[in-house]
Amino acid sequence: MIKELGTGLRLTIIMTVLTGLIYPGAMTALCQLIFPSQANGSMITANGKVVGSAIIAQSFTRPEYFHPRPSAAGNGYDAGASSGSNLGPTSQKLIDRVKGSVADFHKENPGFTGNLPADSVTTSSSGLDPHISPASAEAQLARVAQARGVGPEQIRSLMAAHSQDPDLGFLGEPRVNVLTLNIALDERFPKK
Amino acid sequence: MTALGIAQIVIFFLIVLAITKPVGVFMTRVFEGQRTFLHAILRPLERLIYRLGGIREDEEQSWTRYAASVISISVFSLLATYALQRLQGWLPFNPQHFSTPQAPQNATPMTPDLAFQTAVSFMTNTNWQSYVPETTMSYFVQMAALAVQNFISAAVGIAVAVALIRGFARHSAKAIGNLWVDVTRCTVYIFLPISVLAALFFVWQGSIQNFKPYETVQTLEGSTQVIAQGPLASQLAIKMLGTNGGGFTNANSSHPYENPTPLSNLIQMVLIFCLGAGLTYMFGKMVGDTRQGWALFAAMGVMFLAGAFICYWAEQAGNPTIASLGVERSYTGTQPGGNMEGKEVRFGNPMTALFATVTTDASCGAVIGMHDSFTPIGGLIPLFNIQTDEVIFGGVGAGLYSMLIYAVIAVFIGGLMVGRTPEYVGKKIEQKEVKMAIIAVLATAFCILVFTGISSVIPFAKDSYWNGPGPATANTNNAGPHGFAEILYAYTSGAGNNGSAFAGINANTPWYALTMGIDMLIARFFFIIPALAIAGSLAAKKLVPVTSGTLPTNNSLFVILLIGTVVIVGALTYFPALSLGPIVEHFQMLNGKVF
Structure with missing residues (x-):
């Protein structure tokens, strides 16, 4: 047993140096x-300044931007x-929160009718989901276009450029990157 | 369910099926000490470790010495992990200054109970985390304490499985191998090479690997955002391969840095299953009949597919109460539908359900969606997977030795039914083996049910050291049956050495730290030591020749018997507890009841 103790100590140290x-x-x-x-985190710049990471969600509340998930x-x-x-x-808290998000969504996007996309009023697992679903982006399109004073069609083509299909055609879901899309919007259709 | 969703599950399973044999062949060569294509580069490293460690490569150990070696390395691992956490304020690679006076305001204090719980958790391959890593752990602790345990605890698990296989494969033998050699070979030839490749792949996909302080940026709308950094990818690779599952970040593998794309997620799932699946083939090969291995694989495969599809169905069906608020419930091609609370858009419902099944089939415990926010049936699958001792491919090593223990019970039951002495792969299964197998299965059940029971009723005084005042159930984030399920899941996860969570529960109190610590220790060592005792006992036995009276264990009849044993033992043990949690919650959800 003494021998086992000695080897155990030595191997723990060796493993710490090698694998740690x-x-x-x-x-x-x-x-x-x-x-x-x-x-280094896929940091992304706009107007020469680092504004965040391309794969980490950040808060957007203004009407001229697409909004990420709660x-x-x-x-x-x-x-x-x-x-x-x-x-x-x-959970009562969950239902109340979703109810609030649904009401906010309709207030911000008065033209929208029908059921809300499932991702638009639910919080993600990480809280940093950089994506929204294409339907969720589409639902916000009219508001963004109006706030920027351009036609929805022009924004829709930009939206497509920042969308991705499922990986290899079958893995995961189609998605739109909110931050990179918003940066592109500011470049192409700056708010007057 | 959609064609794409079903395809993800089926294609993943086919990948696992395809790699089982090559991985098994490679592992067999490594643990038998034969040359592999990696020896030209890595053999010097292996020999260096033997020299520095004072390890004699040609020496073999009896099962008691093998077990003593397991305990020895576990004790030093525990001490080292505890000490490094407590000392992190004085150690390098701590750019956020945790455990120092300059620590950020939201930092979690590194208390003795948290350090103890975390040390036990990582040493036992559980990786339950009661803290938010980004606000608690320095880069040094993540690397030199936690990630090291990802290697050691996983290597020990595989070593025990290999020793048990040797018990079946050898006859009239005293020794079952050498733990030090097995751990070294596993690390040098299996863990390190695959981890290096996997980490590179994850960084290519978007994971981070750096030592810089957290980034502070001005967002597009002008607010400030702090973005956590660190040496993440190197830890991520071994966290999946070693089925440890402890996240570098709080959101674990749902964090965009810890799982940037669906493709990286596919690789993570393959890493979880590859060694566990390979071990089934290795088992067959070493006992001289690969069909024995494929029979285990088949039983695992059937249970895996059943779990994955039930979980997918439940998550895609979603939550009727939320749907009634005007939220889309079905998949439409441009949005995921289903239950998206606690899920990421890039993964969606099918992939998240698949991952939840995989991570709890194995004792991994990494998550890409919050199990706490799953539908009741969707959350029942992970719970049940862990409660049946994670025998579906399982934790590296742990899955196989647990499944072999169930196989011992299955042949015992089969033997009783036909009135013959049970045999398994040429060995008579006698009183000692069955007793040991029952100890192992009962230890898990005891931990889960007794601790859940106590925590469900125990109250604490106003200024108790152990927990906040009032009942321990107040630590849950949800009320009603879901709150009970959070407690049940916590002790299940601990006893299964899994580490996933219904994460709403606050287990960072001395009460939960202590009880979960004991839970994890009992479940780990009351499984490993009986498994090694069986190995020693079997190795000493003679081979029994196969006769017409032998119950064959390499055909579909045995596969069904084995699945039946797993499901019936699990169901009989846990059905009452599950009824009080997810099952009743399911019906309440359908009736729109909220708490």
């Missing part, structure tokens, strides 16, 4: 070399404390 320091250190060096943009991370879109709501299907 050398491995992540080497991976960092390698990734910084090969994929520097992704490894967020339960911190006080909303807190990318230093990702989180879902963790409210279960029979």
Whole structure:
């Protein structure tokens, strides 16, 4: 048993150095070399300033921008404390919150009729979901177009450029990246 | 359910099926000490570890020494992980200054009970997390404490499975291998090479890997956003491959940095299952009849597909109460429908349901959607998967040794039915093996049910050290049966060494830290030690020749018997608890009741 103790201690130390320091250190060096943009967070600029990460949601409330899904991370879109709501299907809090989001959505998009897309009034798992569904973007299109004083068709083509189909044709869902789309909107159709 | 949704589940399963044999063949060579194509590069590293560790490669251990070695490395792992967490304020790679006076306002204090719970959690391959990593753990702790345990605990799990396989494969033998050699080979030839490739792949897809402080940016609308950073991808790779599941971020694999695309998600799921599936083939190969391995694979495959489709169906069917507010419930091609609370748009309902099934079939516990917000039946599947000891491909190693323990019980029941001494792959299954198997199964059930029961009723005094005042049920985020399900899930996850959660529960109190710590320790070691005892006992036995009276264990009849054993043992043990939680909640949800 004494022998087992000695080896256990030594192997714990060896593993700490090998898998806890050398491995992540080497991976960092390698990734910084090969994929520097992704490894550093896919940060994205607008007008020469870093405005966020292309794959992390941020808050949008103005009518001329597309809005991301509601967020339960911190006080909303807190990318230093990702989180879902963790409210279960029979939670009064959940139902009340969705009710509020549905009302807000109709107020912001008065022209919209029919059922709301399922992603538009639910919080995501991370609270930082960078995407909305194409239907959710479409539902906001009239508002954004009106706020920017351009026709919906022009914005729709931009929307398509920032959409993605399921990966390899079958994995996951179609989606629209809210932040990159909004940056492109500011470039192409700046608000007067 | 849609064609695309079904295709994702089926294609994923076909990928697992396709890699089972190559992975199994490779693992067999590694653990038998034969040369592989990696030896030219990695053999020097393996020998260096033996030299530094004072390990004799050719020495073999009896089952008691093997078990003592498991306990030894586990104890030092526990101490090291605890100490590094408590000392993080003095250690490097701590750009957010956690555990120092300059810590950010929202930082979680690193209390002794939190450090204890987390150390036990990572050492036992559970990776339950009662903290928000982004506001609690320095990069140094993430790498040198938590990620190291991702390697060690997983390697120990595989080593135990290999030792148990040797027990079946050997005859009239005293030894079952050498833990130190098994752990070293597993790390050098399996974990490190795959992790390096997987981490590169994840960074290519968008994961981060850096040591810089959190980014602070001015958003497009002019507000301030702080974006967490860190050496994430290296930890992500081993977290999936070692079926550990502890997230680098609080949102785990639903965080865009921790799972940027559906494609990265497919790879994460394959990583969870690949070694567990490969072990079934390795089992067949080492006992000299690959059909024995495929029989285990078949039983696992059937249960996997059943779980995945039920979960998918429930999540896509969604929540009628939310639908009644004017929210689309069906899939339309341009929006996901179903229950999107706690799910990401890029993954949608089918992929999230599939991942939830995979992560709890195995003892992984990573999540890409919040199980707490699943529909009742959607959440029942993960619960039941863990409660039946994660035998469906399972945690690396843990899945196979758990399934073999069920196989021992199945042949015992089969033997009783036909009135013959049970045998399994050429070994007589006798009193000792059955006793050990029952201890293992009962230990899990005991932990889950007893601790859930106590926490459901225990009250705490006004200034109790152990928990906030009032009942322990006040720590849940939901009321009614869902609140009970949160407690049940917590102890289930701990006892299954899974680590996923109905995460609304606040388990960061000394009461939950202590009870969950005990829960995880009992479940880990009261499974591993009986499994090794069975290995030792079987290795010493003679081979029994196959006769016309032998119950064959490599055909579909045995597959059905095995599935039946798993499901019946699970259902009989947990049905009352599940009825009080998700089952009653399902009917309440259908009636529009809220709490």
